Amino acid sequence: MVILDGKALSAKIKEEVRVEVSQLVEEKQITPGLAVVLVGSDPASATYVNSKHKSCEAAGIYSEVHTKDESTTQEELLSLIDEMNNNPKLDGILVQLPLPKxxxxxxxxxxxxxxxxxDGFHPYNVGRMVSNLDSFLPATPFGVMRMFEEYGIELSGKNVVVIGSSDIVGKPMxxxxxxxxxxxxxxxxRTKDLKAHTKEADIVIIAVGVxxxxxxxxIKDGAVVIDVGINRLDTGKLTGDADFEDCKDKCSFITPVPGGVGPMTIGMLLKNTLKAAKLRDKRESK
Incomplete structure (x- = not known):
């Protein structure tokens, strides 16, 4: 059994981004820029946004964080997005979800x-992703794909079960x-007899928050288990959607929680921001 170390891989990706950002600044005088918008005071979202900001700074990416009250209107938020769309210093815009109702x-x-x-959530990018065209990929599924690549886990011809059909993870995955x-x-x-599906899977990816x-x-012997879920128990302990202790000895590869898929998300967000800056350079060079 191999534990897929997302923390170490994310650190490797962040260092790759830092080196490329440094080259972009030196050779083209372009500093990638990312703006993150947080509406409301959800503690988990606030922690995540702060982590993104620190990771940007460490990679040499210009970072803005816009924190808005829960009472912010849709019109005010759309006005802010319009400003950011027209700000030449910003290559990436990310609105932290969920938003107030x-x-x-x-x-x-x-x-x-x-x-x-x-973030890869605009219908334009979703459509290009589904069509297997170049696009910005949602960071979490993008991170899972990078894990498969890093650890040499073959996907072609494999039976894969994805548990969860959200727009953020399940569908793009x-x-x-x-x-x-x-x-x-x-x-x-609503799936009837989930076990009947998972028992036949070479790879199981779970993202449901249970x-x-x-x-x-x-799961079958030798299965690969990718746990995207992150849950806080009454004891305060973080745990995943998969029972790690129960499953680990039956798996060929498994992600821990925390330290598995979670850290990959920010690493791939930085990759996307760097990509956006490079695309800006191409457009401006024409």
């Missing part, structure tokens, strides 16, 4: 310039796997 998430995400959509020639089954809360849903008796 009085704000329509789709309207907000569609307002972001697709060329600055480093399935699209990327299909593009990699895997045979993909997507399960959700602690320890995936047990050892639900």
């Amino acid at each position: 009085h704000i329509d998430t789709t309207t907000v995400l569609e307002a972001i310039n697709p060329l600055k959509d480093v 399935a699209s990327l796997l299909i593009n990699a020639k895997a045979t993909v089954t997507v399960c959700n809360s 602690p320890h849903l995936l047990k050892a008796n639900m």
Whole structure:
């Protein structure tokens, strides 16, 4: 059994980005820029946004954080996005989800310039991703794909079960796997007999927010388990959607929680921001 170390891989990716950013600044006098918008005071979101800001600074990426009250109107948020769309210092714009209920998430995400959509949630980028065209990929599924690449885990021809069908993880994850020639089954809360699907899978990717849903008796010997879930128990301990202790001895590869997929998300966000800056340079050089 091999533990997929997302923390170490994320550090490697961040260092790759730092080196490339330094070269871009030196050779082209271009400093990549990222703006993150946080509406409300959700503690987990605030911690995540702060981590993104620190990671940007460490990589040499210009970073702005816009913190707005819970009472911020949709119109005010859209006005801020418009300003950022027109700010030449910014290559990437990220609106931290979830948004307060009085704000329509789709309207907000569609307002972001697709060329600055480093979260990969704009319909333009989603459509290009599904069509296997160059695009900004959602950071978490992008990070999982990088893990597969780093650890030499073959996807072509493999049976993969994705548990969870969210727009943020499940759906884009399935699209990327299909593009990699895997045979993909997507399960959700209405799936009958989940175990019947997971027992046949070479790879199981779970992202539903239910602690320890995936047990050892639900996977076959040698399966790869990718746990995207992160849950805080009443004890304060962080745990995943897979029962790590129960599953680990049956797996060929498994991600821990914390320290698995989670750290990859910020690393791939930085990669997307660097990519956006390089694309800006190409457009301006024409």
